[in-house]
Amino acid sequence: MSSTFETIANIIAETCDIPRDSITPESHAINDLGIDSLDFLDIAFAIDKAFGIKLPLEQWTQEVNDGKATTEQYFVLKNLSARIDELVAAKGA
Amino acid sequence: MRIEYFQLIDRIVDLNLADRKISSEATVPAASTIFEGHFPGYPLMPGVLLIEAMAQTSGWLVVAMNRFQRMPFLAAVKEAKLRTFVKPGELLSIDARLEHDGSGYAIVEAKIRVERKLICDAALTLRVLDFPNAEMEREMRDRAATIGLTVEAPADG
Numbered sequence: 001m002s003s004t005f006e007t008i009a010n011i012i013a014e015t016c017d018i019p020r021d022s023i024t025p026e027s028h029a030i031n032d033l034g035i036d037s038l039d040f041l042d043i044a045f046a047i048d049k050a051f052g053i054k055l056p057l058e059q060w061t062q063e064v065n066d067g068k069a070t071t072e073q074y075f076v077l078k079n080l081s082a083r084i085d086e087l088v089a090a091k092g093a
Numbered sequence: 094m095r096i097e098y099f100q101l102i103d104r105i106v107d108l109n110l111a112d113r114k115i116s117s118e119a120t121v122p123a124a125s126t127i128f129e130g131h132f133p134g135y136p137l138m139p140g141v142l143l144i145e146a147m148a149q150t151s152g153w154l155v156v157a158m159n160r161f162q163r164m165p166f167l168a169a170v171k172e173a174k175l176r177t178f179v180k181p182g183e184l185l186s187i188d189a190r191l192e193h194d195g196s197g198y199a200i201v202e203a204k205i206r207v208e209r210k211l212i213c214d215a216a217l218t219l220r221v222l223d224f225p226n227a228e229m230e231r232e233m234r235d236r237a238a239t240i241g242l243t244v245e246a247p248a249d250g
Contacts, residue, residue, distance in 0.1 A: 038168055041198045041218055048195060057196040 004051075004081040011046045012077075015039065025078035030071060053087040094119045096127055101146040102187070105242045108157055113191035115154040117240070119146060123182045138179035143213050144170055147203035151189040151217050153237065155199050157244045158191065159221070161234060165199060169218035176213055183207050197221055 005025055012029070013020040016039050029035045035043065044055045063069035073079055094101050107116040121138050128136030148167045155165040179185070186206045193200040199221055204214040224230040237244075 038218075041168065041195070041220075044195055044198070045193055045200055045218075048193060054194075054196055057198075059196070061197075 004084050005077060007050055008043075008047060008077060008081060008084070011043055011050065015042045015046060023077065025076075025081070027077050028072065029075040029077065029080070031075075047084065051084055051088055053084065053091060055084075055087070094122055096122055096125050096142065099145070100236070101142065102149050102153065102240055104240050105153060106186075108154070108242065110158060113154070113158065113194075115150060115157065115189050117150045117153065117187045119185045119187065121179060121181050121183050121185065125181070128181060136181050138181070138183075140175040140213070143175060143179060143185075143205055144173055144215060146185060146187055147189065147205060147213070147215055148217055148219070150187040151199075151201035151203050151219060153240075153242055154189050154191060154201065155219055155221060156233065156237065157242060158194070160244050161230065161237075163221050164224045164229065164233065165219035165221050167217065168198070168220045171216040171218070173215035174213055176211060179205075179207060179212060185212070192216070 009020060009023040012018055012023055012033065012035070016033070016035055018033055023033065027033055029040065029043075040057075044057055048054055060069065060074045064071055064074070074083060094103055101119055102117045103119045105115065105117050107114070109115070127139065127142075131137060131139050145167075148170075152165040152167075156163075184207065186209075187203065188206075189201050189203040191199060192202050197220065199219045201217045201219060202214070203217055205212045224233075
């Protein structure tokens with residue numbers, strides 16, 4: 001079974017036509033990979049389906065806009081993977 | 094259908110919140126200035142307006158499911174297929190099913206049939222946002238009442 005990071009990296013590569021080997025755990029989806037908000041909806045849809053969760057994109061965006069969080073916390077892929085793992089764990093609890 | 098006003102849906106004929114589905118109908122007008130250009134001597138309902146009719150039907154489904162709390166806006170059109178021509182006066186039967194209710198967006202599969210024949214279909218992405226102002230929300234509620242959209246059933250089905 002592939003790791004969470006591997007799964008989302010593959011989703012990003014396929015959805016946004018980004019070479020898979022350029023996507024690392026340190027990549028920032030927006031700043032490094034150049035993914036815009038509309039493309040990120042496609043990624044969110046694929047992640048939601050793959051993991052059976054609902055990424056709280058609106059909550060994250062609000063927190064960033066309010067200065068309560070940084071984009072790195074949610075959009076650097078190792079951190080995104082951790083958030084997904086938390087959501088999966090919460091769903092199974 | 095008031096095509097020049099972009100009011101493409103005449104009536105909601107079925108709404109099933111449990112199954113996350115909606116059906117609507119719309120009659121393409123017999124005459125319109127649009128047909129003078131599309132096309133001269135051979136009037137056809139523009140494909141982009143068929144897509145818009147699917148988007149509006151999908152939007153009413155999303156509005157019904159969130160009980161007029163939020164407003165869907167068309168963001169992406171995928172896998173759109175315009176399979177055959179639609180002529181003035183034809184009755185469109187439009188079906189939409191919510192594929193995914195995401196955070197701030199929705200994915201909907203929509204189809205249009207004429208006399209049971211599949212005319213077009215697409216996967217639509219809608220951004221779902223707060224109403225930008227009270228006037229728009231009021232207008233949407235009024236329009237919903239006009240086309241027979243009621244939302245008494247629980248939003249989550």
